[in-house]
Each structure stands twice: as C-alpha cells, then as structure tokens.
Amino acid sequence: MENKEVPRITCEDLKQLMDEGEKLVIMDTRASSSYREEHIKGAINIYYNPAGDPVERGMTFTALPADRPLVIYCDCIDESDSSIMAQELKYQRYDIDDVRVLKLGFMRWKELGYPTEKSAY
C-alpha cells in the first residue's frame, strides 16, 4: 500500500473530534525524548524506529483498543513514519478498522496553536 492510500485526518478535524469528546486513541510515533518534551494532549507514544524490530512494534500494537478510532502522527515530510505505522498496524490488528494519519502532522498542530502537553514518561 502506498503511503497516500492511508486515510488522513486534518488537524482541524481532529481538534473538533477532541472538542466533541470523541473517544480516540492518538499515537505519537516520534522518539520518546520528543514525546516527553511536547505532544498532542492525551497522545500515547509508540516510537517508529526504521532500524527497529517490527515484531516488537507489533507486540506493542496489541495494547491498542479496538473499539476507538486511532489517529497516528509524526513530524516528517508526507507523514511517512506515521503512514508506515498505520500500514503495519492495519496488517497486524485485523480488528481495528478506523486508522487515520494526521495530515501535516505535529508541526501543523503546533502551527495552529492547538493543545499540547509534556510528559514524564
């Protein structure tokens, strides 16, 4: 699957869903140091390491709930890391249907001044 085939959601639409109280899982694919420094409010962190073991990532994917839409983001051009993660996840987790990638990623989210937070973990 080409990256562009992974469904996208805009930052504006994600913000609206969050404001409406939609139960979402938001996944930050950046390194844990970047995540700890600042991430979208409520996001969890599963790092996409291109040189890392996909089996280990796959095991972490098993923690994700199947009954909520999942939005994945990164801070790279063309949302490439988050798109790869979305493809791996759709393959690994046949029970999760609604997986979307955040269009223009974390940089756009910050540009718009939407809520972020820091984390100790």
Added chain:
Amino acid sequence: MGIPTAPCTAINVSEYVRGWDRLYGSGMPLRYTTFPLPIAGVSRQVHQRYVNGNDPVTGKPIMQEIVDALTKPLTADEQLTGLPEGAVEPRLLSPDTEENLQEFFKEKDWTDYLPVVLPTEERVAAMLKGTSHKPDEVVKTLMWPGGGRQLTVEKVAVCAVMAGAKPEYFPVILATATMAPFGNSTTSMANMIIVNGPIRKEIGMNSGTGAMGPHNRPNATIGRAFTLLSKSAGNLHAGVTTFGSLGSNLQYNNCCFAENEEALPEGWEPLSVQFGYKKEDSVVTVGTGWTYVSCVGELVTTYPPQMLIRDYMKSLSGMGSTALLCADPLVAGILYDQGFTTKEMLAQWLSKNVRIPVQQYWGNGIITTGFTNLALQGLEPFATWQKLPPDSLIEPFINPKTINTVVVGGQTNTIWFITDFMIRRGVSIDAWR
C-alpha cells in the same frame, strides 16, 4: 541536534552491541562502556564497585571511559552515518559435490541443519513454474536486521526448493513470504501458519488426523520454507542477529496446517472468512506467539470444554488479549452443543470469564516491559490495572475479537490446544498463483 550520550552495556552482550549498531543500527561505531555481570539481583554496593572499577573489555576506568566518550572528538570512522546496504550472497555458487554443498549450506547457516534439497538452477526454474509472477519481482524488502534486502520471487523459490516443496505449493509459500521473517525475540517465540480455502485440497494439505504433526508433505515443507527464508533472507543467525534464549522447536515448521473447514459446525466460519475473505478464496494466516498448552486428555461430561479452556487460558500471558484455540472437530461440536453457535460467541464467553489477579498480569515481563509506559501515559485499561491492589481480579482477554478458534484434527479424540499466537490479517494466496 540531540543530547550527547555515552552508551553502556553488560559484558554478556558487549561484543554484540558494538557490532550491532555498526551493522544494523546507526551505521557508526558507538563508544560503549562495558559493565561486569551480574547486574540483576545484586546489591547497590556491588553496582558501586562496578562504577568505581575498570571496563572488563578495555581495562580502562569506567568513569574515565564515559567522560572520554562524551568529550573526545569523533574519529573519521565514527563520523559515518546512515544504514549500510544489506549483504547479498552471490546468485550462483561454484559447482561442487552434493556432500560438500550440503556442508557449505550448513556452514553459512542457511539451513535448519536437516538435509536440504540443493537449489540447482533447474530445480529453482521448476519451482518458479508454480507462479505467474516473474523471478525478479520483489515480494518484500526486509529492513531488519541488517539493512535493506530485497526478497524476490526467485529467492523465495530457492528456499521452497531447499525445504522440499513442490511447485504447486509455491503460491502458499510466496504468500507466507510477505510476512517474513518469523518472530525474532529473546523471549523465544514461534510462529503458526494456517491455510484456508480451496488450495488446501488442491495441494493435498492435511487438516485431519495428525495435521499438526510430521505426516504430510505440504504441511511440512510450506512451514519449513518459512523458516529457511526467515533465516537466510531474513538474516537471522543465533547469537549474531537473533537471541531467542531457548529458541523454539516449533520454528522447525511453524505449526503449519490447514483448517478442517469441512468439519466446522453449522454457523462456524473458517478463519479466513472471519477476516473478510470469501470461502472460495485461498488465504494463509500467520501468527506469532509462544505458548502451546494441550488439554492432554479426552473431555469428560462433568466439566464442559469451555470451562477447562477458560482455566488453561489463565496460564497465558494475556498480552494483547490474544489467544488462539486449535480444536478438534469433536470439541467444536460439543462447544456448539453447549450453545456456542458461532466462534464469536465462544470468544465473548472466554473474554468475560477468564479472570486472573492483576499481579499475575503485571508479573510477566513482556507485559511490564511492553505496556507499563503506555499505562503511565494513560492508556486504558492498563492505566487502571496498574493502580489496582495486587489481588484484584481482571479480565485480561478484554477484546473478544483477538480470541480466535481454528478447527483442525481427525476426530479420533476430543483434543484441543490453547495457544497465545497473535494472528495477523490473512494474506491472499490466489494473488500469488
């Protein structure tokens, strides 16, 4: 720019990590400082002695080595960046005797140490007749471990020949190759290959008596081919790039079998149909897991099978709410009579009725390592489970959709296995014909 870091490692994996980062990680040699063992299970005083002592590899004081690692300028060698290209073996070997070549393949760690069928050009060409796909088509690019390596149709054919497969099995092997390499972890995992659809009968796979044993050529060789291509194309070599502490015997043929679709109770769908394929589609599903628990004896009327399955599921880690039941058609029939008129109903019952103390759940390192951070970040139910008193009962198989059942066996006894194999989305075999 990141934060300057001096990596440290223990003596047992010191050589490995030094080579690993260069060959498979950052592409540059990192300045590791090495600590002696043991680290776990000893007092802080022992740790303090290590810190004040010398690196057992270089003989230099440990703290000085860390300071040097952080402050001395990078050498030209250390300034290299980027992942290296994966090493590629020559397409053809020099002619030699059968005996010498068998030994050579073992020396290269290309085999499972049983004799292989030598992949001559003629044999590989014959195998390639089993598919319409071109030999140079890339099935998958394997990125880990060891940089990018293209797994082509021809390379898969080489492994299929080595495993002893026939050309008509080749589409199944190609479909499994899209999921290569197999699970690779110090936790000593294994894989399971399940085939559904018409190809089971076309190539003579066994879904009946002894289906999960060494009694059928396609079952045996399709499973073996997955191991050979995982090891060779996947670059998995014990102690070098793969570190399964005990390893797993199941990796010899990855529990390869076909579902006994003809013996499913009415209303029970084949695994592939549950994943959205049609009954007339041929599909292979690959799972990764560890545990394989047998019911051992025949069922007794005083204790219905779902109760014993529930009890034995408590011995699984519960990771990802994943369980896979392999049940003889006789067991499936009894479960049906118990009121489970679909596989999904059984999954829902097990999801609600398997309960374990939360301390048992977090007592498994794979759960603690994998999920603690997510719990601390607020992901439910783990965030809640982490705050519970140790004896609190939880339902670890929280998601019924990841509790699967596959029916297999020859109806000679009411036997089942409960496993923790994490089943992934099936792959079309027809696409590889």
